Amino acid sequence: MNHKLLHIFRNTPFGRETFLQSLYFCKTIQAYPVVYIPKNDKCLLYFSNDAVQVDLDHSYLNSPETAKAHAQALFEEAGIPPVFYEPKNFTASTLPDVSTNFDYLCCPRSVSDRSSKIGLGHIGPKVRRIIKHATFPVLISSPVFKSWTGISVFFGGSENAVKALTLGLKIAMASGLPLNLYTLVEKNGEDYYREVVQKRDMEPLVDKYVTNWHFYGNEAFDTMLYEVPHDSLIVLGAYGHGIIKELLLGSKMEIIQSTVTNNLLIVGPNCTISLQ
């Protein structure tokens, strides 16, 4: 794969953990990371129908004189040639436009250094907005570096879940790691989910790459989350429902990310995933 992951580098111990995670992700799926060392505490991501301003906290601007050397050292340790990103365009002199022409973006759970937000249970509003508008999957890394030995896809049968499954298959193909499917059977029976896969002509690929397809009853959501291997990369769709449903019931993704410690690869509603 010749895919690129954009990583906004934070020159702190927490930032190192996140970057190690990006490096591991890239090595595993044969992509390569592109590091952006911010010089301003904010940047703009222009998507097709929205401009998202990412306000970084001051920890992202820590010790700028050592940031590049630290990133380079981690690149070398991982055996990946260093690639750095420099914004070419600026909306204002202190507001660089960061390209959205990437295949993945690594995001900490919150774009903040406050310890209350670094821990589990909080996904920052900026991260939420990025996921909602991004045309690429967003890697939400675990709080500390954690390698993974398998892929777990949460498949609920929706349009977004199909994209997540496609992405899971793509990563399984690139990494050679086992892929497991987890489905919470809601109104329809197990056959409904198999039919969804069949209708999309994905059955041969699922048969080939999926090791196990686990089905759980509607009430067994917590059990399902507990049974997902702690050392697997979770791939799931997010914000696939309408705004009203999400306001009333909340987003499943938000519950999952606040419960598990795994690395998450989130497919937002505007993501386009192909197997090529």
Add this chain to the structure above:
Amino acid sequence: MQTLKKIYRAIYYRFFRLDDRLLLIVAGSLAGICSGLAAVALRLSLESVIEWLHPFRHYWWAFVLPAAGALLSSLYLEKISKEGAGHGVPEVIYAVSRYGGLIRLRSSYSRLISSFLTISSGGSAGPEAPVVMSGSAIGSNIAKLLVLNDRQRITLVGCGTAGAIASIFNAPIAGLVFSIEVLLGEWKFVNIIPIAIAAVAGAQISQAIIPEQVLFNHQPFNTMAADILPCLCLAVLTAFTSVFFTKSLRKIGGFAKKSRLPLWGRAIIGGCLVGAIGIHMPLVLGEGYHFIQTMISGSFSMGLFLTFVAIFAKIFATAMTLGWGGSGGIFAPCLLIGSLTGVAFHKTLFFLLPSAGIAREGAYALLGMTGLISGVMQAPLTGIFLIVEITGGYETILPLILVSSISATMSHYIEPASFYLKDLIEKGQFMRPGTDARILSDLSLNEIIDTHYTKVSENMVFRDFIEIIKLSHHNFFPVIEDKTGAYQGIIHIRTIRKYVLEPGMYDMVFLNQIMDTEVVTASLEDDLGDVLDMMDLNNMDSIPVVENDRFVGMIQKSRILDLYRRELIMQTHIQ
């Protein structure tokens, strides 16, 4: 829920989106109304705070008031809304020319608040550019809500701008003209109608909320044939003043950027200096509309020398306010500096030729204003219509046209880029629709790259390669390393003819011996314009794209031409 969704979609697509023009007119009116409301809110709040602060202006410590305002404004922008200082118009033009008018929602209120803090405390700036920013952000976000395309979004940005200008000046034609002449840069039927309606909506909102609003009272002026020559001279003078004003703003702002002071520190210094000047010369404070009125009505009491001093003082105060951390626009300062220039010119003429039968001082104040607006913005129509509408001076329209045209031409001759566009042009970020740079920037490299090339191994013998050529219709073959897949070079059919004609060498030649490793390559990060320059420089029709040592594909000039033509038709097509 599904049924509700279906009903909503049916209503939305069958009625509201039945006709795109109708949609733009309705959405444009909404943008005009919202931006008009924003402009009125700023005007009313400015008036009330300026009135409240008026009694305190006579105290010795009043010089700290602009500093306090600029400090709060800079802190608000930097810490709370996280935006840069300045007036924001270049940001809007940038968004229109580069990102189809995408503007953040926060811009719809942030500049209003920051400019309110700056101007109400006495900072030398105007509220017009912030309302432009606000209006355009409102238009952009309405377009986002309705999921409109780039072209429609740009039109709504224009609608928001027109509504804001129309509302703040109670001048709908000026709103329409400014929006099209300065912001969008394209006079198209599809834009004009919704923008005109938005301008009317903005002006109507303003009249409905502030019915007695008249920015400047109308004064009847009689301009005669004897005024033509002085008008020409005034046009030249305003052109030079415009260039001096623009250069001062940039120069003084540049000093501030070079200093190591934090933004709030700069804002305090700039504000204190403006306040100190304001104690001795109150006309530099705030927007200065009251002084413009006295000049138009002919009751301006300053002598010739002091009027000249006032011009420089206002220019310096505006540069210190906007360049050193304050927030606001240059419209109002332009009007004041222009009217001062006109009055100073009239006084000089009267001093040299007391019996010259020329129009009154007030008429020259109007001419000076239009000359400066046209010179600074290099937008002659905006200058003419704005002054005519806000002063009701229709009888001076002919000299206004003369001064405006000559001032805009002269200043363009001296300084080819207007104040709003200078930075964008210098950074190569100014791209009007239908221009070469804009079309190239709108073409995506992913669309252009042909990835269907057969990669060949560097250790492949020529005989095997011949078999691959037989099955391929391409002329180029990227050579890659076996182990890593890294790009090594390229083979062009033209360069291997001599080997093809000697079958005896088929098993003796390896591809790494005949590949061309010197071929210039492009990267996915390169701009298309740069890639084309690279191809021209090296006389290439095709260029390989290599990213992270991997061959991605080829870019061909013929493919670029096809897509360029398609994009040009799309951008210049009159709907």
